Amino acid sequence: MSRRTNRRGVDTRPLTSDEWQLKRHLRLAALLDSPAAFASSHAREAGRGEAGWRDWPWHGSAFAAFDGAEPVGIACAWVTPAEPDVTHLISMWVCPSARGRGVAGRLVGAVTGWARQRAARRVELEVGAGNDAALRTYTRAGFTVTGREPFTAGGTVLELRLP
Template identity: 40%
Template structure:
């Protein structure tokens, strides 16, 4: 994949099957990195409407990274409580596609979208000890805020807040 061309595709509710496939892969491969678990999104939770609703969150921007015609990454941005703050969610890149710029492209596109939408700050959570994700986020201009977003499902590790200022 060296020298790979990364294509970004915006997805919405009608793309729920693709999003589900990537999210299942993400939660299976990197369960240590997410507050949600694969079990929560499978079984009774694996309903079409739930996936459509996830991709229809008001004000959201959902992207899939594609390399050589294969979906290899995902990320979302959406406001939560404060309209001037956008959160980066569901960030994941397939291990086979890491190191070729998929993560950087996904984050840069969401940052650009957020700034154009009027947000002044982007927030995210990263699990303490996830040094690869931390390096990606720092490279994209994020820094730790000192806040803790909560505990991970294992009850041991914390989800640490990172933020960056957005330029309009």
């Protein structure tokens, strides 16, 4: 997948396993900034070694958003072997200084583009309870609320059907 730039100068691109330190940096920053938004913790993930970061996310891909050379966000795509036609959008975060500038939409686009390349029929995600900004972001991108049970108590499962 190539690098994509929008009119505001924000690029998105997939991260390689050799960029494991950048994946680690962005993920740990997200967990410190917004701990309630994720089904993990900084303490849990800070202990992951190099091999774990190189492979993360398992069965998927990580994407970063950049404002010039500065990384300003991350989102990941993950597929379970049991449901290869469903891509899960996970671990999305935009640094506070870049919020409200379309970065989240660019990251959603990177994940949905990856899903389309793999012939996925839908992209699914979960939003934690009280994360209204995330719900607005995903509904603007075309996601709809499903009736499926969330992984975390009070969460909301959304999906985007792909053509």
